[in-house]
Amino acid sequence: xxxxxxxxxxxxxxxxxxxxxxxxxxxxxxxxxxxxxxxxxxxxxxxxxxxxxxxxxxxxxxxxxxxxxxxxxxxxxxxxxxxxxxxxxxxxxxxxxxxxxxxxxxxxxxxxxxxxxxxxxxxxxxxxxxxxxxxxxxxxxxxxxxxxxxxxxxxxxxxxxxxxxxxxxxx
Numbered sequence: 001x002x003x004x005x006x007x008x009x010x011x012x013x014x015x016x017x018x019x020x021x022x023x024x025x026x027x028x029x030x031x032x033x034x035x036x037x038x039x040x041x042x043x044x045x046x047x048x049x050x051x052x053x054x055x056x057x058x059x060x061x062x063x064x065x066x067x068x069x070x071x072x073x074x075x076x077x078x079x080x081x082x083x084x085x086x087x088x089x090x091x092x093x094x095x096x097x098x099x100x101x102x103x104x105x106x107x108x109x110x111x112x113x114x115x116x117x118x119x120x121x122x123x124x125x126x127x128x129x130x131x132x133x134x135x136x137x138x139x140x141x142x143x144x145x146x147x148x149x150x151x152x153x154x155x156x157x158x159x160x161x162x163x164x165x166x167x168x169x170x171x
Contacts (some may be wrong), residue, residue, distance in 0.1 A: 001057065018155050020044040022140060027088050031118075033098045042159065043098075044151055046105040047137050047144035048120060049112050050090035056116040087166065093124035102127040105133035107142075129152070 021029030026048035033040045047145050049056035065081035071080050104121040106112055108131050127141040130150050132139045140147045 001098065004167050014168040015039075016041050018042050020151060021046065021048070023047045023137065024083075027090075028096065029103075030090070030098065031088075031102050033102065034094060037097075037099055042155055043102075044103045044105060044122075044154055046140060047107070047110055047112055049087055049105070049116060050092065050095070050120060051116075052085055052087055052089065055115060057111055058113060060112045063104045092119060092123045095120065096125065098124045099126065101154075103130060103150070104128070105130045105139075105147075107132050107137060108140040109134075109136045110139075111137045126159065 016039050019029045019032070019044065022025070023046070026045035027050070029040070029043045029045050030048055030050070033043050052064060062085065065084050067087065068081040069078050080097065102124050104117060104127050106114065106117040110116070110117070114131065117131070118126075118129065121127050132146060132150075133142055137143045
């Protein structure tokens with residue numbers, strides 16, 4: 001899928017772009033930023049996981065997807081759930097290759113564990129973290145105005161890495 005997404009800007013004659021990826025789209029955005037860094041100027045990755053297990057997702061999510069795979073007659077839904085159960089398998093150390101600015105986001109009641117989201121953030125050198133309060137894996141639709149404010153702020157402004165330590169120096 002990453003190769004397909006990488007080919008699209010070439011087909012459209014776009015050298016690079018700002019990306020917002022949600023869930024599987026966020027995973028693809030991270031992969032694109034790792035493997036094709038010149039294609040991505042900035043990435044907002046919402047609700048990403050990099051491992052398909054209960055260190056990344058709550059067990060109820062895994063159980064739900066297993067049930068769909070076992071019982072559903074909807075082939076597309078079964079394939080999507082099997083994909084979620086099997087992928088991705090990205091080592092945290094691979095995220096160190098991402099050099100572009102990344103805003104790592106999730107809802108505070110997301111299907112992705114907050115500690116997993118935090119570890120993704122901590123593994124990307126030029127990243128910022130945003131956990132939207134009172135929201136789930138679909139926070140972009142639940143809290144549209146709040147989400148869009150963060151999205152536009154991140155994409156429109158020059159990226160900076162704040163440092164609290166700077167405020168502790170005597171001038």
